[in-house]
Amino acid sequence: MRDFETKRLKGTGESPTVALNAKGIEMKEQGINVLSFAAGEPDFDTPEAVKEEAIRAIRDNQTHYTSAAGIAALRRRIAQKLREENGIETDEKSIIVTPGAKLALFQALMAFLEAGDECLVPTPAYPSYRSIICMAGATFVPVPLKIENGFRLTRRMLEERTTEKTKMLIFCNPCNPTGHVLSREEIDDIAAYAEAHEILVISDEIYEKLLYDGRVHYSLGAIPSIAQRVITLNGLSKSAAMTGWRIGYSAADPVLTKAMMKLQTNTVNCTAAFVQQAAIPAFDCHQETEAMRLSYLKRRDLICDGLNAIPGVFCPRAEGAFYAFFRIDFRGMSAEELADYILAEAGILVVPGTAFGEGGEKCIRLSFAADTAQLEEAVRRMGKIFS
Ligand SMILES: Cc1ncc(COP(=O)(O)O)c(C=O)c1O
Known part of the structure; x- marks a missing residue:
């Protein structure tokens, strides 16, 4: 063939x-x-309250297409969570609900990368970053971290891999696979770097609830000087044990969100209606x-x-x-x-x-x-x- x-x-x-x-x-x-x-x-x-809400939603015939970005009640709840827990100033117009954070990741990389662009990725990293960057036709640029340094990332490491083609940086915090949690200093370094080079940053925060030994999670999107250029990804797969439900989201400036919506509306259309409804109580399953x-x-x-x-x-x-x-x-x-x-x-x-x-x-x-x-x-x- x-x-x-x-x-x-x-x-x-x-x-x-x-x-x-x-x-x-x-x-x-x-x-x-x-x-x-x-x-x-x-x-x-998955917590009982989530399962009950899904069953109720199906019985209530929440089985149709929803608005493409997601039902308003859920987007409002996500925006509230991001404001209260992450310090990210956002509202429902900045949120897209997706079938899994992986699709939000796909949309963000596809919307903003193309041939000729370089995307920095501190490695070891989640393998799909590399694959999707490649699918977008862009160049994956690893920023290798070292186990003996506790996988710490510095601004200097980013600078060393930066060229005039560098358009984006993506990282996962806490990190899959290394388990490293970015310190306040590392987050500030990333913000200063991205601001200086006018780079778009994807912050994948899917493991934010799983922190040990008193570590604190800092969201890059909470830093005002860079907030407009940060796409925050998250979902309920890990925090609420909902991997099979396929539910995630992105939060980004409305201009960026509009571009990503072209991918959402022309592919999945929306996330399953009753899954979206069931996700609302998941945000309270502390x-x-x-x-x-x-x-x-x-x-x-x-x-x-x-x-x-x-x-x-x-x-x-x-x-x-x-x-x-x-x-x-x-x-x-x-x-x-x-x-x-x-x-x-x-x-x-x-x-x-x-x-x-x-x-x-x-x-x-x-x-x-x-x-x-x-x-x-x-x-x-x-x-x-x-x-
Ligand atoms: C770093 C990272 N990002 C994103 C995802 C995607 O999560 P999901 O699509 O289940 O929301 C995963 C799943 O393993 C992950 O480890």
Whole structure:
């Protein structure tokens, strides 16, 4: 057959974490005793109040198209949340409700990047950033961070990778995969940099509720000097365990929002009506979110303490999100070789650090949003194969 695939897609692959997760499911279905820690998914059920509201909304026939940007009550609730919790001065005209934050990400990158543009991405980073930048025809420019420096980002690192083609910067805070939470100083540095270079910034805050050891979340969009050029992305997948509902949102200046709406109206049209309605009470599920956070914290310590006791393993304590991102020095193996070795010898599915780009060499990502007994077993098995 003729090769129909476009050049812009050829430069990308399927999402490596989604593909690995599918591999784990397939292996389990074949009866293979595999412990899978590849997925980035809460292991909690969606709060009852959200489920009840969805059922009520379906019975109430909220099953039609809604206004494309989302139902007004939800957009108002999101804007209120952003003002009260994040200090972002916004209103419902600046919000687009999307089927998952991933679509908001797609819209923001597609709307503002094209061939000739460069987009800076501190790495290791969520793999879809690179893929979508590539789909937009733009150039992905990694800003590699170092595990031994706690994955800290400085203005100097950004300056070093900046050219006259640099149009955008995207980062995730707290970070998937590294677990780093940007300090006040790092956020101020990013703001000063973006202001000086007139750069558009995407701030992906999907893990904002999962912070440990007294860390504080700072939203870039709350800094007045840069607010107009910040697109804040978020959603309920992680904070309210709603991955399968597909619900996320963007908040941006109305001029930027108008451009992104061209993508929304010509693709999905809107997010499912009853899912939008059910999302409203999710913003008040503070107790459930806190219970999840405390549970992740216990599991973070279990996995970090266990892994750090293994010779050659360095596992920094995640400051946020629910991933352990650790380095293994073993027989000079690369990240891919390590992941293959762990699967073959210990029956454990993890993601090689290089799936997240530069800075992930010799590293592994393991999601600790998983069963405690399985995490203990994983530590035991890894202790055996790396000793
Ligand atoms: C960094 C980051 N951004 C965005 C998303 C997308 O989340 P969703 O589309 O489920 O809202 C994820 C999901 O894993 C993520 O880790």
